[in-house]
Amino acid sequence: MRCSANRLRSLGSHRRWALALVVLALVSACTGPAEPSPSRPNVLLICMDTVRADHVGFYGYETRATTPALDELAATSTVFMDTSATAGWTKPSVPSYLTSTYPLQHGTYLGDSKGRLSTETDALSEKATTVAEIFSDAGYQTAAFVKNAQLRKGLGFEQGFDSYDDQPGDAREIRWRAQDWLTGRDEEQPFFLYLHFLDAHWPYPVPPEYAFKFVANDKAERFRRSDWRDLRKAVNRGDVTLLDEEVGALVALYDGAIRYIDDQLQQLLASLEHEGLAEDTIVCVIADHGEEFMEHGKIGHGHGLYENLLQVPWILHVPGRPGQVVEAPCSLVDLMPTLVGAAGLSAGDAAVGLDLLREAPAERLIFAEHLNESYYQQTFRRRDQKHLVEFRPGTGLKASVQDGGLDTSVRWKVELTIGAADRVATKVEPELTDDLMEATEIKAPIENLKGEQFDLCGVPVVIERSTTFYGDGMVAGLTSDLREGQLVKAKGSMSDAGIFVPEKLKVYATDAVPEAEVRGRILAFEPGGRLNLGGIWISVDGQTDVRSDEGEGKPRLSRELLVDLFLDSDDLGSDDRVTLTAELLNLGLDPGELTGRLLADGWETFSIERSFVRTLSTTRFWGSGDRVEVTPEQLEALRAIGYAE
Known part of the structure; x- marks a missing residue:
């Protein structure tokens, strides 16, 4: 219309x-x-x-x-x-x-x-x-x-x-x-x-x-x-x-x-x-x-x-x-x-x-865009001729932290290398739980123990009076029972000062098999391969095993990927990270946009359009830090106008 x-x-x-x-x-x-x-x-x-x-x-x-x-x-x-x-x-x-x-x-x-x-x-x-x-x-x-x-x-x-x-x-x-x-x-x-x-x-x-x-x-x-x-x-x-x-x-x-x-x-x-x-x-x-x-x-x-x-x-x-x-x-x-x-x-x-x-x-040329995680569309309209170009994830696009291909509607379990302070994940997979608001957990051997303070996976932990102790490794329920290298699981939250404060601390028996893992909700992604799990930044590299309920993370389109594609837009037709379809609509004959003609040559026919989006990509002014966290109150406000599940 x-x-x-x-x-x-x-x-x-x-x-x-x-x-x-x-x-x-x-x-x-x-x-x-x-x-x-x-x-x-x-x-x-x-x-x-x-x-x-x-x-x-x-x-x-x-x-x-x-x-x-x-x-x-x-x-x-x-x-x-x-x-x-x-x-x-x-x-x-x-x-x-x-x-x-x-x-x-x-x-x-x-x-x-x-x-x-x-x-x-x-x-x-x-x-x-x-x-x-x-x-x-x-x-x-x-x-x-x-x-x-x-x-x-x-x-x-x-x-x-x-x-x-x-x-x-x-x-x-x-x-x-x-x-x-x-x-x-x-x-x-x-x-x-x-x-x-x-x-x-x-x-x-x-x-x-x-x-x-x-x-x-x-x-x-x-x-x-x-x-x-x-x-x-x-x-x-x-x-x-x-x-x-x-x-x-x-x-x-x-x-x-x-x-x-x-x-x-x-x-x-x-x-x-x-x-x-x-x-x-x-x-x-x-x-x-x-x-x-x-x-x-x-x-x-x-x-x-x-x-x-x-x-x-x-x-x-x-x-x-x-x-x-x-x-x-x-x-x-x-x-x-x-x-x-x-x-x-x-x-x-x-x-x-x-x-x-x-x-x-x-x-x-009148240009418009639409991006969600499953597809990206561009339209180029000149008079009554309207070209619609659609990009979808291709076989060469894998789920990654950089493009946000991990679902934040579930909790995640991240396995780490024991003793590695840089926190590089060896495996990332969803945790089977229905309680998304459950506290963040860090499970690892104690390092740098000094009284009521120690490190877990390089994260500073401070025990408070309200912290509850439990587990087979406790003798008297006192902080003095803790030992360097002992396996514990801290369940709590990160403070604004970057210190993890446990509500509960499970102390394992001395013969427990050492593990290093973090469990929680994904709060943020950062280009370069990092995710924020419950306030704890974790790196993900090419060796990380990323999984989902379906066996692999779902590949998703992102603004970072789009810019990378369009800066070299002449080769888009052969880039296996996306599949591309192009359609021509005649608004004079079909103002309702009910029928369109697929273009076999696709992107290759759009030399002016390719140059246009390349120029836009080179003049972008956004960066990886231009994202903010949504609070529960803000999420509810979005839900009130239909934007949240």
């Missing part, structure tokens, strides 16, 4: 906007970029999470009145009719428009807390230059009110903001907080304010009067129950089939959520007018991605690069600039240079996007 200019023209029923579109297009043809005012304008950036372009009135949607306020704003704004996100979900898309870079460059791909990501998630590198930093450096007051657990503080998205509130509530509360901030700000300085609304994200948690504005309660309530995650998963697996009527009810529920956002925007824009700020404030409204409603057998988003996941609205209102309709293809990487350009600033050399108020080529 691609919302291109061609598709809009084909919708003959859209008479409501026809005259406005023609008039704006004629006016824009005679109008150049607005001259910047002597004082800097304020800037308001709004993202409506999950709102696809073809559900916005100005983009041709007439089924329901979803966006009357936004349509009114669009009538006096620059409207980009063919805007593509760089990815089909929030985590990789948002940093693309905040930094004007593609996911291959900013590296913020993963964060859904499934598999290995239940304890770790990608973060935006400190090396990034964000739109907030550009405005802050220019003397702007900067603030953000953001509702999405994927964008929480600590993941790098807060860079450049004086204030970053990641717990604001729904659209109404975000509006309230934004208005309060505007009231309390320094009126002598311009402001940059970013608002991110989540209300159109399933389960569409809006007030009942909006949830059921366009559909009866009994028809849509199924999608708002507490088991909505299980329902979505069952539908997307093919275990549950939705009737057309049920899909229609889901779409109506979605439309009601969009209308809730729109009504809050209407009140926010009215407050700008009331406070005398409207004439000096640039207002930019976008979405980060779209949503699917069974067009390709799934509901939701984050599973591919279909146009109804990528096509988003982009409305830019610049006071004093006549309304304009831009039908040239655009990307959200263009947002940052366009927005700062409208304020009379420069995005700098790091931005790969264009300032579309100065340059909007009629033809260009």
